[in-house]
Amino acid sequence: MIKAGIIGATGYAGEELARLLLRHSEAELAAVSSVSFTGQKLSEVYPSLAGICDLTLTDEDGVIAASDLVFASLPHGLSEQLAEKCLAKGKRLIDLGADFRLTDPAEYERWYGLSYQKPELHGKAVYCIPELHRKLVTADTAIIGNPGCYPTGIGLSLAPVLRAGLVKPDSIIIDAKSGVTGAGRGLSQTTHYPDCNEAFSPYKIAQHRHTPEIEQTLSGLAGEPVRITFVPHLLPVNRGIVSTVYADSRREVTAEELYRLYRESYQNEPFVRVLPEGTVANLGRVKYANYCDLSLHTDPRTGRIILVSAIDNMVKGAAGQAIQNMNLWYGLDETTGLTMIPPAF
Amino acid sequence: MIKAGIIGATGYAGEELARLLLRHSEAELAAVSSVSFTGQKLSEVYPSLAGICDLTLTDEDGVIAASDLVFASLPHGLSEQLAEKCLAKGKRLIDLGADFRLTDPAEYERWYGLSYQKPELHGKAVYCIPELHRKLVTADTAIIGNPGCYPTGIGLSLAPVLRAGLVKPDSIIIDAKSGVTGAGRGLSQTTHYPDCNEAFSPYKIAQHRHTPEIEQTLSGLAGEPVRITFVPHLLPVNRGIVSTVYADSRREVTAEELYRLYRESYQNEPFVRVLPEGTVANLGRVKYANYCDLSLHTDPRTGRIILVSAIDNMVKGAAGQAIQNMNLWYGLDETTGLTMIPPAF
């Protein structure tokens, strides 16, 4: 049994991780920590866990000591020091924050306003959307930088066409819509129920910090620099992201050809569902599960390709993918503990 | 492995049953049927099942033939003929409809406008909320009448005080609120999104068909006739029922005493969570799981007891309880296949 601990367990991603680990056949939830709620039980903060989880929230060091593998879900800028501690004690780290995602320190500085303090750590870290990067995770890996929610669905939707060179790399526009859990557990006027309910708008237009992470993944897939326009929106639902991706095709492409390409690309991937032609990806069909649903469309009038991906931002976009990365890292079947079927309603 | 089939698999309860059976370690989903969608795949009707369930919808006879145990989720009035068929072929039946719930034929006739055609069948049927009636299920049981959604949470909330004789049997008022899945998959103006969203009202005031079923359970617990006022409301959420129950206490009772009584009553019940004092049952903490959460309150100014129960109407209120009944009937641990942890959001 893998002893797994969670630092930052009272955030939404942390709680979801706890929930998944508590039912994982090869891991046990060894310890949980929180800065704000130390000393309380996790089930006091989340009454949904009443009678299920009896763990008391401890601190960072307590979690590291109790765990073989540490999951961290922290604000950016805090993970390097944590990684150093973990490595010093021979513990593995899966970081759900942003600090180990970008390979180019200049991009991190540009978008996060901070610079890497311990560059040597980043050489031991792997950024991993398993379907795209699983080969990079090896025995030498010390840290996995778990991908952001938006980059996951977007990377999976564009991978086949970028690898096949079917779309122009400077033409990609991504219009994404995320449920409110994406904004976290922290209170804000924007996420106050009466302000958020029956409302809808974009935010951080062309300025969202997931932009360089998306471009890093897409450029790697294309083998050339990809520069995108990325606009996220806040959607009045609890969970899920739909990303609608627009790209100019380099040559005429039919939907049939796209479907052939995608089915082939993802035929062995348990978590990527290329939907039947004529249907459209909908976040209502993936919530509470680890799937990424994809539907493929063309606009022959303009020569554009339109890709739609749907994921649960808290599962495939955060905690579920972190478990998938754990499975991969420990040589388990990637689906272990992730076989939840999305409820229909 | 129990071969389980579902008749009426495209209704909401049927789909939920399918979802649970597909991940049950001791049962397999052998066959599914539908009157409206025969010949289609279940995953065409419910795209959330894409890539997960490949079964094609057949007819009633197809399901009976393929199954050891038949779950039926049908409109009332159709289950007797089905039960007869099942018994003739030596198959067990768990009926999620109303036809095997009421032991008094007169009550069935009064509330449903139909009379039992095959009275002999009803003698072989057991109505079973497992926490209250599990001893009634024996080797001779041929049919289990699975309880309705409202009666489940209400029965569990009142059982301890009724058994202890703490409340006046003619004083019970139940104000219940159910999510929209309770109204089923069929279309109606009331459940059309713009009419249902940002709206709220009671319905079938003092006339809901679950009334006699609730009274049957409560009278059994009290050992004397209990007559209730029951008013359900349609709540603009997908899932869950909160029942707020009011009763005059026979003598002064404190919250502490109530909590003591309830903790004792339910100490060995894995699915009933008597919440910590000072907290309140909330459907947001039980959705997608098989729990019944209970909180207990008093109004010393008026001498009333107030009980609040929360369940997921589709799980503990329908499909989950049906699986629990299956487990019980087959001698399995009642929690088998029902260990889902409610998500916090």
Next chain:
Amino acid sequence: MIKAGIIGATGYAGEELARLLLRHSEAELAAVSSVSFTGQKLSEVYPSLAGICDLTLTDEDGVIAASDLVFASLPHGLSEQLAEKCLAKGKRLIDLGADFRLTDPAEYERWYGLSYQKPELHGKAVYCIPELHRKLVTADTAIIGNPGCYPTGIGLSLAPVLRAGLVKPDSIIIDAKSGVTGAGRGLSQTTHYPDCNEAFSPYKIAQHRHTPEIEQTLSGLAGEPVRITFVPHLLPVNRGIVSTVYADSRREVTAEELYRLYRESYQNEPFVRVLPEGTVANLGRVKYANYCDLSLHTDPRTGRIILVSAIDNMVKGAAGQAIQNMNLWYGLDETTGLTMIPPAF
């Protein structure tokens, strides 16, 4: 034109008042204040008012100076000092808070933990649900205590049966459900979107501070002490309250008799709609308007009467009723500025 000012204009009730006053034909919005946002424009706090209202938020004294009539929407305990100032300057006050609602100082102290500091002020104040108390507002009135949201719909639903002596005064149970704006603009975990959406529960069970206000109104109507059990619930919609009221009838009463009584009682009331028999009050039919919808039901099996009222908590339950009180006080038609038709969706 009445010069009207709002103290506490950035709370939800304050903003709604501003919105109504900006379109009132006999009043003008003269000034607005806020403790938290002084110096900003109201339209910066509420972008929905962009291009419509150019007022800058000032302080309490600024509002009093600029106004003939002051509306105050403040936390309890702050209105006495304000009232004193208004009276000293010859300004009228309509207080939307709790400080001028209860006539019995002991009840105020019991439920609010504070005592009246200036008892003489309370003699000049009138608590007024216009349909029930309008005769109390006279030339000598200096302050109107605007009713709470729950007490309004509940008072209107019970008035006819209490006046007619049809129900037992100790039998009344009120199960009320309020939209989230009722909890105000202040942030809390309970009203954080992902915690509030797809959730539902009661709160302050038998302990809500509107209890003594409701009992004061009901006792006045009955001519004898009325003691209630009152349980409010938080409903995941923005606006509206449905109150489901249960009472034991003193003698057999039919729905027809009830409808006759209510139609007669409210035949001249423009804002009380006694719905057609066979329909049920629904908050979706009154939102954004000043109506109180009533439907009347009986449970002949138990001898109970069931009354359902629906209002918009921010309009008839707060700002709209305050305008109605202003109209009444100034001798205007009570409907002036309140002719909004509820949208159907």
Next chain:
Amino acid sequence: MIKAGIIGATGYAGEELARLLLRHSEAELAAVSSVSFTGQKLSEVYPSLAGICDLTLTDEDGVIAASDLVFASLPHGLSEQLAEKCLAKGKRLIDLGADFRLTDPAEYERWYGLSYQKPELHGKAVYCIPELHRKLVTADTAIIGNPGCYPTGIGLSLAPVLRAGLVKPDSIIIDAKSGVTGAGRGLSQTTHYPDCNEAFSPYKIAQHRHTPEIEQTLSGLAGEPVRITFVPHLLPVNRGIVSTVYADSRREVTAEELYRLYRESYQNEPFVRVLPEGTVANLGRVKYANYCDLSLHTDPRTGRIILVSAIDNMVKGAAGQAIQNMNLWYGLDETTGLTMIPPAF
């Protein structure tokens, strides 16, 4: 007083028209019709109108006879015959359907699968977004083709940059999101509450029938053919459309320049609100009112302009704009009857 009638009054747009006309100072609601509910009162179909509107639903001919001006809200293909009748009787027609929107018969045929039967009628019809086309409405106008919901917000958002020649006409991508009332009152599985709530997806990807209408407007503004990619999404809110519009700029453009251009363009338009820089258009700020809110953004990394518009699909996107067209046509102030302030929540 203008005698106005509504054909198709029980659809959502029809009801909203009724609501607005009932409070219009220069018009009266003379008659209403419905195919499905003839003989019933409008307030029976929409209980929100109880006590407010006493009209009984009649038929098409009844409405024409009683009205000076007929509003029609019908499925496409039915308006030509109606227009002929109106013209024969000297009645004006504002058609909220699609039949008098497209000037090119070939486009109508391509997208609607029908051809114009009475081409002469179309010469007497004017398609009118008032802010863009009001000069076309003259004494000779016999029919106004009221714009579709999506084309309104999109046309207003792009008009200034297209007129100024700032964007490449073949680069425009429109990602629009509409509340569920946009799908109408008719029942469907997609708009069944449990299927629609907590779900989100695009629909009719690059195939929506508003595409040619949008292109017609944009081409007229640009003075050259504009071909767009248009993808609408179904948003789980009752009302409102947010359109996020992407276009490649022809030269470097700053947000400041855009704001200057837009403020100048719309300075005299009472219903177009160019929001303060740094804010973002949100449908939550325009619902229940006739505004079109616009926010303007640039992506300097890619040279794209991003425009966001928010309207209430039922008001500025349908009934409100129809009233605005009526006002314009009759020489009234365009804001008459349309001064509703959007509620903040």
